[in-house]
Amino acid sequence: MFGWFKRNPTRQLQKAYEQKLKQAMEAARNGDMRANATFSEEADALLAEIEERRQTP
DSSP: OOGGGSOOHHHHHHHHHHHHHHHHHHHHHTTOHHHHHHHHHHHHHHHHHHHHHHHOO
16 A cells, blocks of 8 residues: 555666766766776666666566
8 A cells, every 4th residue: 555655776776877877977078087987887787786676576
């Protein structure tokens, strides 16, 4: 009945993933390729976790 009050952890991971991608884009625009690589790697790890949670019911 009150299932819609529960927080969705996948949604939080999705927001964090999008934020990391945005940070990577900003770093690339500023010419900081090391930070871009770091943020991209963190985003890839978040994406892998999101995909893992989507596959398990």
